[in-house]
Amino acid sequence: MIEKLRYSFRNLGLGMLCLTAAAHQTAYAQSQDSTFNKKALNDSARKVVRSSYSFQLPSSKIPVLFGTQRKEQLLQSQGVISGNELLSFPVAQIEATLYGKLAGLYMVQSSAKPGEDAASISLRGRTPLVIIDGVPRNMSSINPEQIASVSVLKDALATATYGMRGSNGVILIETKRGGIAPRKISFTAQSGIQKQLNIPSFLNAGDYASLFNEALANDGKPARYTAEAIAKYRDGSDPVLYPNVDWYNSILKNKASQQRYNLNFSGGNDKARYFVDLDYLNQGGFFVSDATRNSYETNNSFKRYGFRTNVDADLTKNLLLSLNIFGRIRNGNEPGAIDASLSGITGSDLIYMSLLRTPNNAYPMLNPDGSFGGNQQFTNNLYGQVIGSGYRPSYNRNLGVDLSLKQKLDGLLEGLYVKGKGSFNTYYSELINRSKSFAVYQYTPKPDGGADIIKYGTDGSQNNSSRQDVTNRQIYTEFLAGYDQVFGNHELNASLNYNIDNYVNSSDLSITNSALSARFQYNYSKKYFVELASSYMGMNRYPTNKQWGFFPAAGLGWDISKEDFMKSFKSLNTLKLRGSYGRSADNSGAGDFLYQQYYESSGSVYFGNPATSNGSIVEAALANPNLSWEKADKLNIGLDISAFQNKLQFSAEYYHNAYSGMLQQRGTNASAILGNKRPIENIGERTYSGVELTAGYYGKTGNMNWFVSGNASVSKSRIDYIDEVIRPYEWMKRTGLPVGQPFGMVADGFFNNQTEIDNSAKVDGFKAVPGDIRYKDLNGDGVINVFDEQPIGSTKPMIFYGLTAGFNYKGFEFSMVWNGVTNRNVFVNGAGTYEFQSVGIGGSGQAFAHHLDRWTPATANTATYPRLTVGNNINNQRNSSFWLKNGSYLRLKNVEFAYSLPQHWISFIKLDRARIFVNGSNLLTITPLERVDPEVVAWDYPNQRVFNFGINLQF
Known part of the structure; x- marks a missing residue:
């Protein structure tokens, strides 16, 4: 084995980099190959660089559901990357490390709030199932240092053994395990700085007051601010009566810290192998604190403590025991902010909402006596919400155990084995309320030096209550029998699996998925391949006699490079055609026994005289007694090419996934005649199709090892049937259009004068004036209404892509990751875009710099924003092409520089490796969007740029 290692390094130069999605099949870490683990390695071969792109040999085994397959056998549509590729991302959640890495995988991070900043994931247009070490779990239960590989399983052949849970694809995560090697200790410490991106440009008090008067005039109302008042707002001569508070910089810091520490151990011998990992993350928030007022922390934050122990022990020559014990503690903190008028919105969410609705001239942050400023209209001081409203801690606990036994039965039949597995996972979440109310004071100075003070609200005592937020438990059991054997040029692999996944959420009745699955593989001379997979699966949330279904899939492959007529192509290693077809399903919409009619509580009714309230x-x-799962018939065709001793990798795939029986309510035949809502039925039909390309090259130039790889996905969707309501015009129909296609009016500039208004279609229920948005009258009836709504924005297939590149030269390392998307639609509207928005009626919220470019008679030819109004405007603020923007972007997602100190510098302190690194995320974004981040469009909790420094020591 050592000679094989040396030979490969000598000929490949870099020994094959851990591949990105461009060469995904070769990325799985060699340590996961049990055959490899049981061969002793010398020190020079066993040392592992703590690098984002460690130089490793390609693995002979690729993880699949319920096992592994050799790369040359693989017919499934799959991508895989090494866990080491995730380490360069200074992020808190695993999802953020996958940007641009795997073809077909698309992600959007809509909030960067600590602890809740996981990106949403779509795989070929659908939300995939996550499986960790063979058990369906939440992805947040692990950290990057624990991960050996991340795979995406995309076609029916790859997911058939998961039956009615596999149609949306699977993200398969394998954690690291020990090997036969001397003990290795790795310690990583890193510290980073977070900075918020795309901060809104709030208007100062003077400009705000001037524009507010203009908006009132446009609405036919008298001005609120005098010229004298506007002047005082501008000159700051009276900050109590005429405040100009920069709220953003008053309550938010310009940066926040983030630290992470990781310690892991690995090693073992021919009797037992181990991997132990301890991890700590501390992610700070941006709110200011005041230690003179509080003995507790009011800033938002997120802390995570994690541990994992993976042990493999050979109890006998043929009996292997594997034990995984893992846990996670997540502690969060939020300001105690609460607003009685906004039920359920608290803490950071409320404060960021208030920032968009509190103008700079609303009230002074603090009065001269140090009290919180406020008035009858604004009774919830922003600074008070941050530092004077108490705090809200949260506690989350997750503990899991996996135990498996694998028995070889070569004594009965060579290649036969059985495996049993059991897993227990529990999760508990508790929310604590230690918030408190505070009073605000309207402070009006008097000529004699005193002041008139009006109090609003009360200074309440601190709450001390808690509630159980979430509690659940999962018990998973599995029994597998397998057979692997080679007969000359014939190779046979077969397995039969039975598993039960039982999940209980709080006091709900359990959800139980049971499946009997099988997989059969055959290849002849490693040229011709056949694979069959199926499952017979049931779920207890369906009618008793309709709980089980059969889900088959089949695949064929041909490696043309192994044919005699291809022998002259010496540099060609692989030229494989493969295809698969099968049926899978999705039971995630089964709900809570929707096939049974039930009753629920409603609002109060009143009886008697005098009337009294009764529940x-x-x-x-209405129930649906025929409720069933959503079905998917999936076709996948692929081409894999590798050449030049596998340095060049290329893969191309086409897929066509036809979904039927999708759960929807009928749109036709109004339910009012029934006196109830129509049932959920299996009537919808959709198609998802596309092309995915990956390519990469890995080379050596002198002492430099380098690589570049990329992937691109063309993703198309179509609504085939949704039982639409009756729509009189073709342009109104949703059928035949992409899933999620935006609809709205087609904006046609602004009305510039009354003549244009008189000669244009009239807006239903609204009297337009100059400066309002004009819309196209699509049906020519002279009225602008719902019949003039059509698809807006791009209807083309979305294209998303990623590029990864890097090098290693004499201890220096560099890597970068880009990701991007085109043909993407996003609405840029809401309180962060509209003027003078508030929760209450009347409108008194913020205004922004882009409102200076509003329409006025003087700016009619250059205006980029309609005339200003106070509060809601049913014409200008309706969904239209004016607010729908091109959401395409290209982002430098991650960059890392690193240097490994020379061995002779550190050997005297018994160090095997000392690596210093600096990395960053979200460093550059190129987009046609203005003012907003292409992902956190609504400025919910702004996206962040992170700069991070760290060191890794290995002993």
Whole structure:
């Protein structure tokens, strides 16, 4: 084995980099190959660089559901990357490390709030199932240092053994395990700085007051601010009566810290192998604190403590025990902010919402006596929400155990084995309320030096309550029998698996998925390949006699490079055609026994004289006794090419996934005649199709090892059937269009004068004036209404892509990751875009710099924003092409520089490796969007740029 290692390094130069999605099949870490683990390695071969792109040999085994396959056998549509590729991302959640890495995988991070900043994931247009070490789990239960590989399983052949849970694809995560090697200790410490991106440009008090008067005039109302008042706002001569508070910089810091520490151990011998990992993350928030007022922390934050122990022990020559014990503690903190008028919105969410609705001239942050400023209209001081409203800690606990036994039965039949597995996972979440109310004071100075003070609200005592937020437990059991054997040029692999996944959420009845699955593989001379997979699966949330279904899939492959007529192509290593077809399903919409009619509580009703309130029970939505799962018939065709001793990798795939029986309510035949809501039915039909390309090259130039790889995905969707409501015009129909296609009016500039208004279609229910948005009258009836709504924005297939590149030269390392997307639609509207928005009626919220470019008679030819109004405007603020923007972007997602100190510098302190690194995320974004981040469009909790420094020591 050592000679094989040396030979490969000598000929490949870099020994094959851990591949990105461009060469995904070769990325799985060699340590996961049990055959490799049981061969002793000398020190020079066993040392592992703590690098984002460690130089490793390609693995002979690729993880699949319920096992592994050799790379040359693989017919499934799959991508895989090494866990080492995730380490260069200074992020808190695993999802953020996958940007641009795997073809077909698309992600959007809509909030960067600590602890809740996981990106949403779409795989070929659908939300995939996550499986960790063979068990369906939440991805947040692990950290990057624990991960050996991340795979995406995309076609029916790859997911058939998961039956009615596999149609949306699978993200398969394998954690690291020990090997036969001397003990290795790795310690990583890193510290980073977070900075918020795309901060809104709030208007100062003077400009705000001037534009507010203009908006009132446009609405036919008298001005609120005098010229004298506007002047005082501008000159700052009276900050109590005429405040100009920069709220953003008053309550938010310009940076926040982030630290992470990781310690892991690995090693073992021919009797037992181990991997132990301890991890700590501390992610700070941006709110200011005041230690003189509080003995506790009011800033938002997120802390995570994690541990994992993976042990493999050979109890006998043929009996292997594997034990995984893992846990996670997540502690969060939020300001105690609460607003009685906004039920359920608290803490950071409320404060960021308030920032968009509190103008700079609303009230002074603090009065001269140090009290919180406020008035009858603004009774919830922003600074008070941050430092004077108490705090809200949260506690999350997750503990899991996996135990498996694998028995070889070569004594009965060579290649036969059985395996049993059991897993227990529990999760508990508790929210604590230690918030408190505070009073605000309207402070009006008097000529004699005193002041008139009006108090609003109360200074309440601190709450001390808690509630159980979430509690669940999962018990997973599995029994597998397998057979692997080679007969000359014939190779056979077969397995039969039975598993039960039982999940209980709080006091709900359990959800139980049971499946009997099988997989059969055959290849002849490693040229011709056949694979069959199927499952017979049931779920207890369906009618008793309709709980089980059969889900088959088949695949064929041909490696043309192994044919005699291809022998002259010496540099060609692989030229494989493969295809698969099968049926899978999705049972995630089964709900809570929707096939049974039930009743639920409703609002109060009143009886008697005098009337008294009584609770009521009403019939829930009509049940569907024929409820079933959503089906997917999936076709996948692929081409894999590798050449030049596998340095060049290329893969191309086409897929066509036809979904039927999708759960929807009928749109036709109004349900009012029934006196109830229509049932959920299996009537919808959709198609997802596309092309995915990956390519990469890995080379050596002198002492430099380098690589570049990329992937691109063309993703198309179509609504085939949704039982639409009756729509009189073709342009109104959703059928035949992409899933999620935006609809709205087609904006046609602004009305510049009354003549244009008189000669244009009239807006239904609204009297337009100059400066309003004009819309196209699509049906020519002279009225602008719902009949003039059509698809807006791009209807082309979305294209998303990623590029990864880097090098290693004499201890120096560099890597970068780009990701991008085109043909993407996003609405840029809401309180962060509109003027003078507030929760209450009347409008008194913020205004922004882009409102200076509003329409006025003087700016009619250059205006980029309609005339200003106070509060809501049913014409200008309706969904239209004016607010729908091109959401395409190209982002430098990650960059890392590193240097490994020479061995002779550190050997005297018994160090095997000392690596210093600096990395960053979200460093550059190129987009046609203005003012907003292409992902956190609504400025919910702004996206962040992170600069991070760290050191890794290995002993």
